[in-house]
Amino acid sequence: MRDVAIVAFAQTQHTDHDTGATEPELILPVINEVKERTGLKRFGFTCSGSCDYLAGAPFSFVSALDALAAWPPISESHVEMDGAWALYEAWVRLQHGDIDSALVYGFGKSSLGDLRTIMTIQLDPYYLAPLGLDLLSYAALQAGAVGADRKELDEIVRRSRADGRSNPYALDLPDPDDSEDSDGFAVQPLKKTDVPPITDGAAAIVLAAGDLARELCSNPAYIRGIAHRIEPHYLGMRDLALSASAADAARAAGVGKGPVEVAELHAQFPHEEIVLRRALELPGDTVINPSGGPLAANPVMATGLIRIGEAARRILDGDASRTVGHAAGGPCLQHNLVTVLEA
Amino acid sequence: MNRCAVIGVGQTHYTTKRRDVSIAGLVREAALRALEDAGLTFKDIDAVVIGKAPDLFEGVMMPEAYLADALGAAGKPMMRVHTAGSVGGSTALVGASLIQGGVHDRVLVVAFEKQSESNATWALSTHLPFNASLVVGAGGYFAPHIREYMRRSGAPGHIGTLVAVKDRLNALKNPYAHLKIPGIDQKMVESTPMLWEPIRYLETCPSSDGACAMVLSSESKVTGTPAWVHGTAMRSEPIFRAARDTVSPQAGKDCAADVYRQAGIADPRRQIDVAETYVPFSWYEPMWLENLGFAADGEGWKLTESGATALDGDIPWNASGGVLSSNPIGASGLIRFAEAALQVRGLAGEHQVDGARMALGHAYGGGAQFFAMWIVGRERP
Numbered sequence: 001m002r003d004v005a006i007v008a009f010a011q012t013q014h015t016d017h018d019t020g021a022t023e024p025e026l027i028l029p030v031i032n033e034v035k036e037r038t039g040l041k042r043f044g045f046t047c048s049g050s051c052d053y054l055a056g057a058p059f060s061f062v063s064a065l066d067a068l069a070a071w072p073p074i075s076e077s078h079v080e081m082d083g084a085w086a087l088y089e090a091w092v093r094l095q096h097g098d099i100d101s102a103l104v105y106g107f108g109k110s111s112l113g114d115l116r117t118i119m120t121i122q123l124d125p126y127y128l129a130p131l132g133l134d135l136l137s138y139a140a141l142q143a144g145a146v147g148a149d150r151k152e153l154d155e156i157v158r159r160s161r162a163d164g165r166s167n168p169y170a171l172d173l174p175d176p177d178d179s180e181d182s183d184g185f186a187v188q189p190l191k192k193t194d195v196p197p198i199t200d201g202a203a204a205i206v207l208a209a210g211d212l213a214r215e216l217c218s219n220p221a222y223i224r225g226i227a228h229r230i231e232p233h234y235l236g237m238r239d240l241a242l243s244a245s246a247a248d249a250a251r252a253a254g255v256g257k258g259p260v261e262v263a264e265l266h267a268q269f270p271h272e273e274i275v276l277r278r279a280l281e282l283p284g285d286t287v288i289n290p291s292g293g294p295l296a297a298n299p300v301m302a303t304g305l306i307r308i309g310e311a312a313r314r315i316l317d318g319d320a321s322r323t324v325g326h327a328a329g330g331p332c333l334q335h336n337l338v339t340v341l342e343a
Numbered sequence: 344m345n346r347c348a349v350i351g352v353g354q355t356h357y358t359t360k361r362r363d364v365s366i367a368g369l370v371r372e373a374a375l376r377a378l379e380d381a382g383l384t385f386k387d388i389d390a391v392v393i394g395k396a397p398d399l400f401e402g403v404m405m406p407e408a409y410l411a412d413a414l415g416a417a418g419k420p421m422m423r424v425h426t427a428g429s430v431g432g433s434t435a436l437v438g439a440s441l442i443q444g445g446v447h448d449r450v451l452v453v454a455f456e457k458q459s460e461s462n463a464t465w466a467l468s469t470h471l472p473f474n475a476s477l478v479v480g481a482g483g484y485f486a487p488h489i490r491e492y493m494r495r496s497g498a499p500g501h502i503g504t505l506v507a508v509k510d511r512l513n514a515l516k517n518p519y520a521h522l523k524i525p526g527i528d529q530k531m532v533e534s535t536p537m538l539w540e541p542i543r544y545l546e547t548c549p550s551s552d553g554a555c556a557m558v559l560s561s562e563s564k565v566t567g568t569p570a571w572v573h574g575t576a577m578r579s580e581p582i583f584r585a586a587r588d589t590v591s592p593q594a595g596k597d598c599a600a601d602v603y604r605q606a607g608i609a610d611p612r613r614q615i616d617v618a619e620t621y622v623p624f625s626w627y628e629p630m631w632l633e634n635l636g637f638a639a640d641g642e643g644w645k646l647t648e649s650g651a652t653a654l655d656g657d658i659p660w661n662a663s664g665g666v667l668s669s670n671p672i673g674a675s676g677l678i679r680f681a682e683a684a685l686q687v688r689g690l691a692g693e694h695q696v697d698g699a700r701m702a703l704g705h706a707y708g709g710g711a712q713f714f715a716m717w718i719v720g721r722e723r724p
Contacts, residue, residue, distance in 0.1 A: 096443050098344065232411065335408065
């Protein structure tokens, strides 16, 4: 495989409310930032990830293109998935060998609708969606299956939110309270503080191949492994306490081939972190989600891409030499993507 | 770059309503036919790429999650592409990319639309929170571009009718085509109501349920009769830009130039034997003839009028009946790419173009701003 590296990463200062910025306005600053950082104005390939249902209107990515100044016309594609899969498509495209750079971005404004309900229509439309099983309900099913110790879950939330408070891009959120007050539950056994915040935001990443990576950046974060796997859709066909697809993707990406200093996991709920840590077989000394993770900022459709960006940033800044970025999609971690990055 | 070939094609019969199958049943039907054509099973597939137009059409968000089981994707990588009307073409290109990039050996690509579970014009007209909606659907959007083409080129008013008749005659030879109108002629088309001046009812595409699938393979894993990929390209331009030429978009010209360069085509009219192009409104045939370099500016309608693009002409366009005869939106682009492959594999049946060796598959989308194309050939590139 050809050497491909992340050479620049930018994200918005995420908000828990609609600031009035349109999607192109959300994207424009991060695109400009990675352009400035790399000095590149044109890219061999551009790919984005988003979801129309967040805005409640078709073709979110069409107006987003207006933020790119796509003139003369560009070679461009879009996945209706988290931007992490757009990064995967771009990485594949760079393997052809005829282009050396790619721009990837993801964006989402979940403040515009009711995310909890919207995610229901991701389910089988004939049998599951009509039951009204919503985002929190199915996450709670998984939390129940995991059966984690409440103290461990609270600790994950406390750590994530504290880390989020020291991350200028994440939200400032209160710590979980220790009481067993039933008012504190969102859907049992999930407490309100276990639920990721509604967040608007965007992120952009520049990939460069071969010599260009070193020319653009002193510490490129090389993608040494990247793989994703999907599992059956029906919750009853999976052991929700485990994540076979995350484990398979991690093995295919080679997570276990070396130490992992930092892992940025797309764990929207604290029990998902426990499931993913096990599936990825992360060593005990790996620092998990030092950015605060999705529990501190969850701009849906960019959250996974941000995990890869945050994992890359540790290498770009010279603070780490081997990190892992993870992205997830589908109900209860149905679909998992794992990226191994090295200095 | 690694070589890539189409080794299997599967289509469903396109029709207004497939009440007998779910969305999962529909895509599985196409996938199983493509696998059968390739002599393979789901076990032989390394990854699945799925495409469709906006999720609002069926009301299922990110349907790859729901469709993973039906497409044998569990335990494998699966991706969902969405590039508006060009999505079917882009889906094929993402699938091909996985092979050309050396990541996988065999990829299943599937695209679908089950329009009977939706209202496309409504879904296409829903306005963004910060944009005005004209509530006109695709026809209302493209009609002014067609009028501008007529003004510029001086094309007489009956050209659109000729395309509408030609494509529907071809559809009579395609077992999968949706619209089969025996006795179709110019008079019948002209007698239908005007929907969006100058587009009459029979000059527009139907709303179809349907899915299309292809099995793509690396060189070492080819089975059966391959159609070799000689070139692939995507191009996009912004929807809002002063001086953007929506009649002959620059992105379409650039995309064609890129794919021709890769396939060694200097004269598309002479070197391409058959083209499956995205013509949802009949006037788009002469417009794309010019945009794709088959005719000089302002001359496309003359080619159509001369019969050059008919099944027995020197450059048959849409031998399958095209989008005008079957339009499961998200699949329409992939059908073009798949029909191009069928032609060079010599497997197009009654609508086979004799001796077809090089074929163009073309798709466009958005406000005529997204383009996806490929050239497939009988010979290895």
